Amino acid sequence: NKSGKTPRRPPKKPSNNQKDPVGVYCRVRPLGAEDEECCIEVISNTTIQLHAPDGLKANRNGEFKETQYSFKKVFGIKTTQRELFADVAKPLVEDLIHCKNGLLFTYGVTGSGKTYTMTGSPGQGGLLPRSLDMIFNSIGPYQAKRYVFKPDDKNGMEVQNQVDALLDRQKRDSQTSVPKTPTTRRIDPEFADMISPEEACKAGEVDEDSSYSVFVSYIEIYNNYIYDLLEETPFDPIKPKPPQSKILREDQNHNMYVAGCTEVEVKSTEEAFEVFWRGQKKRRIANTQLNRESSRSHSVFIIKLAQAPLDADGDNVLQDKSQVNVSQLCLVDLAGSERTSRTRAEGNRLREAGNINQSLMTLRTCIEVLRENQMCGTNKMVPYRDSKVTHLFKNYFDGEGKVRMVVCVNPKADDYEETLLVMRFAEMTQEVEVARPVDRPICGFAAGRRQRNQSPTVLNQLLQSFHPLPPCEISGPNDDVTLPRLIDALEKRHKIRKLMVEEYNKTANMLKSVLQEQDSNLLSKENFIQEQRGRLGEKDKMIQNQKNEIDRLEKKSKMLEYKIDILQKTTNIYEEDKRSLQHELESREQRLQREMSEKRRMETRMQGIVTDAKLKWEKECERRVNAKQLEMQNKLWVKDEKLKQLKAIVTEGKTENRQPQRPSREKDKVPAKRSVSPSPVPSSLSSLEPIYNFSQTVRPDPHFPRPGSVSVASCISEWEQGVPHSRRQGSQSPPDSRKRAQGLPDSLRRRRGRCWAREVPVQPAEVDLEETGHWVSRTGPLVRPLHRRSHSAGGERWVDHKPTTNVDLDTVLQPNIPNAIKVNAPNEKALSKCDKYVLTHQEFASDGEIQTKLIKGEVFKTRGGGQAVQFTDIETLKQENPVAASRKRRSSETGPDGEPMERNWTNVETRCSVAVEMRAGSNLGPGYQHHGYPKRRKP
Numbered sequence: 001n002k003s004g005k006t007p008r009r010p011p012k013k014p015s016n017n018q019k020d021p022v023g024v025y026c027r028v029r030p031l032g033a034e035d036e037e038c039c040i041e042v043i044s045n046t047t048i049q050l051h052a053p054d055g056l057k058a059n060r061n062g063e064f065k066e067t068q069y070s071f072k073k074v075f076g077i078k079t080t081q082r083e084l085f086a087d088v089a090k091p092l093v094e095d096l097i098h099c100k101n102g103l104l105f106t107y108g109v110t111g112s113g114k115t116y117t118m119t120g121s122p123g124q125g126g127l128l129p130r131s132l133d134m135i136f137n138s139i140g141p142y143q144a145k146r147y148v149f150k151p152d153d154k155n156g157m158e159v160q161n162q163v164d165a166l167l168d169r170q171k172r173d174s175q176t177s178v179p180k181t182p183t184t185r186r187i188d189p190e191f192a193d194m195i196s197p198e199e200a201c202k203a204g205e206v207d208e209d210s211s212y213s214v215f216v217s218y219i220e221i222y223n224n225y226i227y228d229l230l231e232e233t234p235f236d237p238i239k240p241k242p243p244q245s246k247i248l249r250e251d252q253n254h255n256m257y258v259a260g261c262t263e264v265e266v267k268s269t270e271e272a273f274e275v276f277w278r279g280q281k282k283r284r285i286a287n288t289q290l291n292r293e294s295s296r297s298h299s300v301f302i303i304k305l306a307q308a309p310l311d312a313d314g315d316n317v318l319q320d321k322s323q324v325n326v327s328q329l330c331l332v333d334l335a336g337s338e339r340t341s342r343t344r345a346e347g348n349r350l351r352e353a354g355n356i357n358q359s360l361m362t363l364r365t366c367i368e369v370l371r372e373n374q375m376c377g378t379n380k381m382v383p384y385r386d387s388k389v390t391h392l393f394k395n396y397f398d399g400e401g402k403v404r405m406v407v408c409v410n411p412k413a414d415d416y417e418e419t420l421l422v423m424r425f426a427e428m429t430q431e432v433e434v435a436r437p438v439d440r441p442i443c444g445f446a447a448g449r450r451q452r453n454q455s456p457t458v459l460n461q462l463l464q465s466f467h468p469l470p471p472c473e474i475s476g477p478n479d480d481v482t483l484p485r486l487i488d489a490l491e492k493r494h495k496i497r498k499l500m501v502e503e504y505n506k507t508a509n510m511l512k513s514v515l516q517e518q519d520s521n522l523l524s525k526e527n528f529i530q531e532q533r534g535r536l537g538e539k540d541k542m543i544q545n546q547k548n549e550i551d552r553l554e555k556k557s558k559m560l561e562y563k564i565d566i567l568q569k570t571t572n573i574y575e576e577d578k579r580s581l582q583h584e585l586e587s588r589e590q591r592l593q594r595e596m597s598e599k600r601r602m603e604t605r606m607q608g609i610v611t612d613a614k615l616k617w618e619k620e621c622e623r624r625v626n627a628k629q630l631e632m633q634n635k636l637w638v639k640d641e642k643l644k645q646l647k648a649i650v651t652e653g654k655t656e657n658r659q660p661q662r663p664s665r666e667k668d669k670v671p672a673k674r675s676v677s678p679s680p681v682p683s684s685l686s687s688l689e690p691i692y693n694f695s696q697t698v699r700p701d702p703h704f705p706r707p708g709s710v711s712v713a714s715c716i717s718e719w720e721q722g723v724p725h726s727r728r729q730g731s732q733s734p735p736d737s738r739k740r741a742q743g744l745p746d747s748l749r750r751r752r753g754r755c756w757a758r759e760v761p762v763q764p765a766e767v768d769l770e771e772t773g774h775w776v777s778r779t780g781p782l783v784r785p786l787h788r789r790s791h792s793a794g795g796e797r798w799v800d801h802k803p804t805t806n807v808d809l810d811t812v813l814q815p816n817i818p819n820a821i822k823v824n825a826p827n828e829k830a831l832s833k834c835d836k837y838v839l840t841h842q843e844f845a846s847d848g849e850i851q852t853k854l855i856k857g858e859v860f861k862t863r864g865g866g867q868a869v870q871f872t873d874i875e876t877l878k879q880e881n882p883v884a885a886s887r888k889r890r891s892s893e894t895g896p897d898g899e900p901m902e903r904n905w906t907n908v909e910t911r912c913s914v915a916v917e918m919r920a921g922s923n924l925g926p927g928y929q930h931h932g933y934p935k936r937r938k939p
């Protein structure tokens with residue numbers, strides 16, 4: 001295989017991405033005989049249905065059922081050749097004329113109508129003659145003269161110059177007896193009337209400014225050998241030479257071609273047909289001679305159309321090979337597609353059949369691989385080279401072009417199995433896509449050149465009127481005919497010549513004027529161009545200015561960008577700072593919060609501790625106070641008992657001479673006046689009742705700078721001594737009191753005087769001293785005269801007034817008044833609720849003894865709505881200060897005469913009744929004023 005030596009080059013890439021599937025058409029031929037069993041039914045104009053013949057159904061157990069196959073178009077038995085051509089081949093011919101390649105092949109089992117479809121029969125021209133006819137109908141007037149296009153031996157096409165072409169033509173004329181004019185036709189009856197004139201077809205849009213030429217080749221591929229059916233071989237009747245096979249080659253455009261294959265330039269349909277039939281005949285002869293079956297060979301008829309643009313004058317083909325376009329249409333009548341077993345061939349012929357089928361098998365394989373590559377994106381090698389047919393058409397599949405296939409089917413049942421395979425292959429072939437051929441580039445000349453050239457001029461007409469010269473052979477000296485005839489002819493020619501000269505001059509002048517016109521046109525155009533150039537210059541300047549401006553702005557923008565950059569960076573730094581500060585702030589706040597919560601926690605804890613401690617201490621205090629109270633009460637009780645005993649003793653001794661006289665009382669009482677506190681008023685003085693008005697709010701008397709310094713104790717002691725205030729101008733020491741004081745021991749007198757002088761700056765005109773001995777307040781009227789004696793507190797409500805300054809005496813001898821309201825200061829509200837009042841008053845002696853006096857009184861309502869207290873009783877309790885020494889206590893207990901004093905002080909019987917009424921703003925002496933600001937005394 002010499003073609004294998006051709007260096008492999010990468011296949012030419014199609015210049016466009018558009019692809020079209022292989023167009024597969026199906027043609028169903030009529031049954032040969034009407035009684036034949038039919039296995040095909042045309043369902044629609046795109047689908048056929050195959051029925052398994054009855055015999056097969058039985059044999060194959062129903063395996064073959066009805067199967068449907070769809071194609072681009074299905075042509076039924078009544079389809080005419082013309083209809084088929086219009087649908088299948090006409091577009092290919094149009095493409096051919098427009099410089100695009102096409103491949104059309106018929107495929108099917110033997111006898112299915114492949115040859116009929118491709119070639120046709122007399123009166124029923126097939127696709128091939130119709131294609132040729134259409135080509136010549138389209139390009140007929142624009143055909144180049146013979147031998148202007150000349151094929152090189154590399155599948156290319158050259159353009160010969162006029163002279164060479166003429167020489168070639170003359171050579172051809174001399175060699176062959178081909179008639180010069182096509183009018184004299186000797187058409188072979190075998191292919192006569194293939195196409196009726198009314199069925200003539202013509203392509204639209206043929207480029208009139210191109211010259212065309214048609215070349216045909218006809219080859220046969222038999223047993224994988226290529227034979228040139230148009231090759232002229234000298235026929236040797238004695239020893240006939242066997243036909244030489246041809247090889248395939250690839251041209252510079254990667255198209256495959258049969259090297260050395262005859263390409264016959266044909267100028268008409270008839271001529272082309274003649275060539276075709278010549279090939280057919282040769283094929284038939286060869287088949288007969290070599291005992292071959294024509295159905296086993298593939299016949300390929302190649303129509304090449306060369307076209308090149310006319311030159312600028314429009315009368316000659318442009319002498320430029322690069323401008324020559326060659327397109328080709330291959331019409332292939334494939335061998336019958338049937339299995340070897342079906343052939344009755346034996347021996348040599350069996351091998352042939354196998355090979356033929358092998359080439360069809362290769363075609364199938366190629367189509368399959370192509371399809372797989374395209375559908376699955378694989379890149380499998382397509383085995384084009386495995387057979388000549390596929391190799392020859394390789395470029396149609398991996399290059400570009402339009403591929404169409406007519407699947408011919410014979411509906412007879414005998415062909416069913418073969419037809420099934422054909423259908424499957426045909427359907428699969430439809431899935432293969434082929435790149436769509438691109439439009440050829442347009443040459444640079446103006447259109448309409450041919451028309452211009454062909455416009456009939458006077459010159460042409462004149463030229464045509466040149467008659468040939470008459471024979472000018474003079475037969476003899478007397479020949480009078482020839483010479484005058486020659487002279488006449490020459491004269492005619494001379495006249496014509498003159499006419500021509502005139503015409504020429506006329507035309508020259510016309511041309512001159514036209515040229516001048518053109519010149520002026522040109523000038524004005526040049527001026528215009530100049531003008532435009534000027535404008536262009538202005539625009540250029542403008543552009544330059546604008547460019548400068550743009551440069552300036554660009555610089556400025558760069559500067560601004562730089563600034564923005566710097567600002568951005570600064571902002572970033574600040575933001576970073578801000579972030580860090582915020583972070584710090586947050587952390588500090590968190591810390592603060594933590595500390596606050598810690599503080600709160602500590603506070604609550606401390607509060608808890610404080611309350612606990614407070615409660616504990618309060619309880620402790622209460623307990624101690626209670627204990628002390630109990631103790632004091634016990635002591636008191638003991639003393640009371642003692643006193644009772646004493647009282648009993650005393651009462652027994654004095655029953656007979658007891659008089660309610662004051663002096664005697666004084667005497668009894670005086671020795672007991674050892675302590676600072678005054679002793680209780682004797683009961684005989686019950687008529688002397690000083691009354692205090694006691695108002696709600698006790699105001700300090702403006703006359704006394706220090707009202708708080710006046711104590712109840714001093715008042716009482718004063719009262720005990722019976723010192724009445726002077727009614728008009730108060731004398732500090734009335735004679736009566738002075739007289740009484742004389743009886744007191746010196747120490748006591750000194751002491752009392754001191755106290756008096758210090759604590760009781762008495763206002764003289766404050767109190768009225770009545771004759772009856774009653775102390776009556778001037779300002780507050782007496783509610784009622786009271787002569788009641790104090791009695792036990794059973795069932796009565798008491799106000800227990802204990803100033804806060806009192807020392808807690810840890811003794812049981814304490815007054816225990818049940819159901820009493822305990823107050824620390826005089827309380828009007830408490831007084832209103834009760835009818836008894838007791839004031840617990842403490843005094844401290846210098847020897848460490850504490851005298852506790854219980855000053856009792858009855859509460860009365862005054863007319864003014866206030867409360868009045870009438871003091872009725874004073875009980876004096878004496879106790880040793882717990883901190884003082886026992887020695888001191890003993891001395892305090894005894895009077896100067898060694899007698900115990902308590903007896904007199906605490907004698908209930910000797911208590912005096914005192915009625916004191918106190919009221920706000922009263923001018924009573926300070927000694928009687930009971931105010932809410934007791935002087936604090938340190939124990």
Ligand code: ADP
Pocket residue numbers: 028029030077108109110111112113114115116117121295336408
């Ligand atoms: P193939 O080339 O496929 O072996 P042919 O083209 O030689 O088959 O056809 C065999 C016969 O059938 C021929 O005589 C032909 O005239 C006839 N025939 C085929 N197709 C048709 C058709 N569509 N209409 C009429 N006759 C046909």
Ligand code: MG
Pocket residue numbers: 111114115116295333
């Ligand atoms: Mg055939």
